[in-house]
Amino acid sequence: xxxxxxxxxxxxxxxxxxxxxxxxxxxxxxxxxxxxxxxxxxxxxxxxxxxxxxxxxxxxxxxxxxxxxxxxxxxxxxxxxxxxxxxxxxxxxxxxxxxxxxxxxxxxxxxxx
Amino acid sequence: xxxxxxxxxxxxxxxxxxxxxxxxxxxxxxxxxxxxxxxxxxxxxxxxxxxxxxxxxxxxxxxxxxxxxxxxxxxxxxxxxxxxxxxxxxxxxxxxxxxxxxxxxxxxxxxxxxxxxxxxxxxxxxxxxxxxxxxxxxxxxxxxxxxxxxxxxxxxxxxxxxxxxxxxxxxxxxxxxxxxxxxxxxxxxxxxxxxxxxxxxxxxxxxxxxxxxxxxxxxxxxxxxxxxxxxxxxxxxxxxxxxxxxxxxxxxxxxxxxxxxxxxxxxxxxxxxxxxxxxxxxxxxxxxxxxxxxxxxxxxxxxxxxxxxxxxxxxxxxxxxxxxxxxxxxxxxxxxxxxxxxxxxxxxxxxxxxxxxxxxxxxxxxxxxxxxxxxxxxxxxxxxxxxxxxxxxxxxxxxxxxxxxxxxxx
Numbered sequence: 001x002x003x004x005x006x007x008x009x010x011x012x013x014x015x016x017x018x019x020x021x022x023x024x025x026x027x028x029x030x031x032x033x034x035x036x037x038x039x040x041x042x043x044x045x046x047x048x049x050x051x052x053x054x055x056x057x058x059x060x061x062x063x064x065x066x067x068x069x070x071x072x073x074x075x076x077x078x079x080x081x082x083x084x085x086x087x088x089x090x091x092x093x094x095x096x097x098x099x100x101x102x103x104x105x106x107x108x109x110x111x112x113x
Numbered sequence: 114x115x116x117x118x119x120x121x122x123x124x125x126x127x128x129x130x131x132x133x134x135x136x137x138x139x140x141x142x143x144x145x146x147x148x149x150x151x152x153x154x155x156x157x158x159x160x161x162x163x164x165x166x167x168x169x170x171x172x173x174x175x176x177x178x179x180x181x182x183x184x185x186x187x188x189x190x191x192x193x194x195x196x197x198x199x200x201x202x203x204x205x206x207x208x209x210x211x212x213x214x215x216x217x218x219x220x221x222x223x224x225x226x227x228x229x230x231x232x233x234x235x236x237x238x239x240x241x242x243x244x245x246x247x248x249x250x251x252x253x254x255x256x257x258x259x260x261x262x263x264x265x266x267x268x269x270x271x272x273x274x275x276x277x278x279x280x281x282x283x284x285x286x287x288x289x290x291x292x293x294x295x296x297x298x299x300x301x302x303x304x305x306x307x308x309x310x311x312x313x314x315x316x317x318x319x320x321x322x323x324x325x326x327x328x329x330x331x332x333x334x335x336x337x338x339x340x341x342x343x344x345x346x347x348x349x350x351x352x353x354x355x356x357x358x359x360x361x362x363x364x365x366x367x368x369x370x371x372x373x374x375x376x377x378x379x380x381x382x383x384x385x386x387x388x389x390x391x392x393x394x395x396x397x398x399x400x401x402x403x404x405x406x407x408x409x410x411x412x413x414x415x416x417x418x419x420x421x422x423x424x425x426x427x428x429x430x431x432x433x434x435x436x437x438x439x440x441x442x443x444x445x446x447x448x449x450x451x452x453x454x455x456x457x458x459x460x461x462x463x464x465x466x467x468x469x470x471x472x473x474x475x476x477x478x479x480x481x482x483x484x485x486x487x488x489x490x491x492x493x494x495x496x497x498x499x500x501x502x503x504x505x506x507x508x509x510x511x512x513x514x515x516x517x518x519x520x521x522x523x
Contacts, residue, residue: 026433
């Protein structure tokens with residue numbers, strides 16, 4: 001699983017930036033899908049997000065003092081973590097300074113890992 | 114239609130399937146072969162009678178009458194039908210109602226389409242059965258279309274009919290709750306039937322054309338029916354229109370394939386393109402985006418010959434979407450071609466080499482194409498690999514031409 005971490009999820013992009021970002025993301029995912037290695041994924045919009053805390057206290061974002069947010073994730077079929085890392089290197093998310101892509105294994109059981 | 118020699122084959126193509134379907138519907142799918150026999154006998158009777166007595170004023174009505182009589186005789190003679198028939202119709206054989214009205218013919222064909230595309234039937238057999246029962250194709254024609262022989266096709270059809278019998282598949286419209294998955298199966302079969310015609314290696318142009326037209330006719334049946342006139346079917350029909358619009362332009366007089374970029378645009382069928390646009394527009398209602406929507410949109414962009422950045426960006430975007438929805442090697446290769454148009458050949462080569470479709474001739478054709486202006490030696494190497502892997506004569510011819518053109522460049 002490739003998890004996109006944005007340094008500052010609250011930043012507002014211009015429509016043109018968003019358009020170009022979307023295109024690049026589609027090209028990137030399309031390239032993985034063309035190798036028959038794309039399983040699925042989702043963007044995780046910040047709006048209407050809630051944080052449920054200890055004692056069921058519900059707050060809106062931003063999430064405390066931490067600005068970093070998760071922007072989305074994709075699941076890929078990779079032979080190894082190294083292969084998944086190669087996929088991650090192509091992610092347009094990384095064009096934003098401070099942004100990262102976290103590569104995690106999914107516990108076996110569903111065939112994807 | 115001036116001569117009888119043309120009249121009977123023509124009527125066979127249009128009426129055989131109607132008689133077979135209506136009779137199968139009446140007698141039940143377990144007697145599908147009887148229905149076929151009665152329909153064949155009817156045409157035999159026409160061939161025996163018309164040359165001597167003259168063609169009747171209304172040949173179709175004559176055929177229907179003869180078919181009805183033969184069916185009634187069969188039902189009366191065969192007690193095996195007694196139970197089934199007794200429940201449906203009155204005891205007197207003369208009163209058996211065999212409804213060959215346009216409405217019942219269309220309804221029966223639609224129901225038969227659902228029966229044939231039953232999930233228990235193998236996909237090649239579905240296509241074969243559809244060609245035989247719903248399109249009135251002869252066994253030879255089916256064998257020719259599949260590049261197979263008569264025995265194989267006969268066996269395949271026999272097994273499929275056997276399966277329809279043992280699974281007790283009913284010739285009826287699926288229930289509301291199961292209509293979606295059943296419709297998916299029908300669309301897949303019609304899509305493959307069309308592709309079979311479009312990409313068939315058969316040298317018989319008329320036959321290939323007919324396969325495509327039949328797939329379109331059957332899809333149109335679904336559009337005429339309220340509960341199956343859904344966006345996906347409109348999208349599939351639009352896709353077929355766009356592809357079919359290039360039918361005249363994509364082969365030369367020797368039957369050799371003319372590549373898209375070399376096609377004579379004036380041979381593209383404008384009326385079909387307009388039809389495709391109309392149905393694609395109708396398909397865009399609703400929120401579901403099927404692979405037929407995406408492929409029809411790709412088809413639409415291909416009806417614009419000029420290379421513009423907008424065209425290829427859209428095509429690339431659509432191939433990305435298509436691959437995310439459903440992987441196929443051909444979509445992966447076509448996407449990479451679109452990448453070369455949008456981002457240049459160097460990036461496309463890097464993307465192509467990740468695909469590793471090492472037993473696919475089109476993979477090497479694509480690499481050859483991409484290397485053409487960058488590294489002629491590598492281009493040749495790839496085209497040669499493609500040539501060795503190519504499965505058909507037509508494909509080999511196209512690749513051979515590419516190699517010859519490269520030989521001329523220093």
